[in-house]
Amino acid sequence: MTDGNREPNPAAASTVHAELISSEGRITLTGEIDHGVAPELDAALERLLSAGADRLVVDFAKLSFFDSACISALVRAHATVTDRGGTVKIVNVDRFAHRVLQIAGLLPLFEIVPAQGNGG
Numbered sequence: 001m002t003d004g005n006r007e008p009n010p011a012a013a014s015t016v017h018a019e020l021i022s023s024e025g026r027i028t029l030t031g032e033i034d035h036g037v038a039p040e041l042d043a044a045l046e047r048l049l050s051a052g053a054d055r056l057v058v059d060f061a062k063l064s065f066f067d068s069a070c071i072s073a074l075v076r077a078h079a080t081v082t083d084r085g086g087t088v089k090i091v092n093v094d095r096f097a098h099r100v101l102q103i104a105g106l107l108p109l110f111e112i113v114p115a116q117g118n119g120g
Contacts, residue, residue, distance in 0.1 A: 018044035025053030029070075030062040038069035045077045054086035061092035061115065071104060078109050087111060 014031030025048030033041060048056065056077055078088045089111040093101070098114065101107055 016040045016044045018048055020048055020051050020053055023053055024055045024057060025049070025051075026057045026059070028059045028062065029066070032065040033063060033070040034065065034067045035069040038067075038073050041070060041073045042076070045073060049077070049080055054081065054084050056081055056086070056088045058088065058090045059092055060090060060094070060097055063097065066097070066100070071100075071106065075106070075109065089113065092116075 014033060014037045015029075016033070016037065017028040017030070019026050025045075027041070027044060027048070029041070031037075045056070058074065074088065074090070081088055088109070090101075091113040092115040093112050094115045098107075098112065101110070101112070
């Protein structure tokens, strides 16, 4: 039974899913990745890097919001991966996320793959 008066908790739907396929670490971000969820992202990135990932793919398709804590985690991962000669690719980036990354001056750090059908 659902309480119709209760506001949905966006943090409950926010997740970080990580998997290692060969030497490629794949991260899928869902919901809002902010300072409360960023430690989970850091931990997932650390697990992938410790397991030998030399390439990272971060999927923004289900991401509804991210803040500086998420950006910081991605920048730290970029530093570690590039020290190993690897790359970080961010896929399904909508025009709003692209603009945030552009304003932050981070477009040169990542390979960016735009989301399909959103004009961006």
